[in-house]
Amino acid sequence: MPNAYERAEKTHARNNEGIRLQKLLAQAGFGSRRKCEEIIQEGRVEVDGELTTELGTRVDPGQQQIRVDGSRIRLDTRHITLALNKPKRVLSTMDDPKGRFTLRDIVGDRYERIFHMGRLDYDSEGLILMTNDGELSQHVMHPRYEVEKTYIATLEGRIGGNVCRRLVSQGVRLDDGLIKLDHCAIIDGNRDTTIVKVVLHSGKNRIVRRIFGAIGFPVKRLVRTQIGPIKLGDLKPGSYRVLSVTEVRSLSKEVGL
Known part of the structure; x- marks a missing residue:
């Protein structure tokens, strides 16, 4: 258990490294830097479970847990989440031994380890979400959260x-x-x-x-x-788009992340 001096040293080191909290919030889609400063000053941000109202606080999103209004910020540039409009007669899978058309034929191999969250039957159409974020995928598909x-x-x-x-x-x-x-x-x-x-x-x-x-x-x-909060919109059949940071954040909040 670190003593008070060790905790102070750790806090000092952290405050001279990492990314400024308002910059992180802006990157996560919470608005302009000024807007994010207001969010911090309003007492809506927690870092590792502790309320943070000091502007200029530096954080490490890879090591620390940051929450706004109780919802965890997820900011990992390695993760990608897609909205895809599945046409009829396309399998909701990445590979088919019988050679039928699959989701891989639409998204290709551009995204590493990407997988669909849920399915649509062969003759149904519309929105399918895909991601390489394992935690998000598990939550979206888990019956506990029952996404609308x-x-x-x-x-x-x-x-x-x-x-x-x-x-x-x-x-x-x-x-x-x-x-x-x-x-x-x-x-x-x-x-x-x-x-x-x-x-x-x-x-x-x-x-x-x-x-x-x-x-x-x-x-x-x-x-x-x-x-959930993600809409098909005017996405054409057989095409896909990358979800915005704001959309991923709203989806994550929907499933308790």
């Missing part, structure tokens, strides 16, 4: 608002248990087809298709448009 996911589903047949309300309030029982939607809203429809927006936390395999199939409305097309 949004889909646009095109159904066979015409359903009414009462069906959506029942799926939210009562749910439907599948082979692996009862499942409820968090939100269900009709976007458009005609005599033969209904388009609905669906929000749920479950990451079970083919869950949206199974829910509507169980009540007699097979899914003709399924597009995932959002995972």
Whole structure:
């Protein structure tokens, strides 16, 4: 256990090395240097569990844990996180022994050890997140955190608002248990087809298709448009983009990092 003198020496050494705290916050997407100084002075920043309000404090993000409003700052230039728009008939995997089109065919080998966080079935489309940050990946996929996911589903047949309300309030029982939607809203429809927006936390395999199939409305097309705070936006099918520092921070906060 270091004595008071040793602790003071360590603090002095640290204050003459590392990166200024306001600069680190700016790099992490919290705004301008001036804005980050205000965040520090407002008492919103912790370094290794201790409140820090002194401007000019130097930190080592590789050795110290920095939090803003209780959320840990993750700033590692080796880590990359992507948002990818998966087209139909693409496997949510990096390799396929049968030679079918995979995510690797879209992202290539540019990013070392990158992997998908969750899956979409072969015929479904939309947002898939990929990263080489193992800790972030484990948290996003862990059932404990149940990240909210949004889909646009095109159904066979015409359903009414009462069906959506029942799926939210009562749910439907599948082979692996009862499942409820968090939100269900009709976007458009005609005599033969209904388009609905669906929000749920479950990451079970083919869950949206199974829910509507169980009540007699097979899914003709399924597009995932959002995972937690990350939106698909206008990303074209078969393309991807690198998430901003702000987006990664918001996703990390969503999953308890």
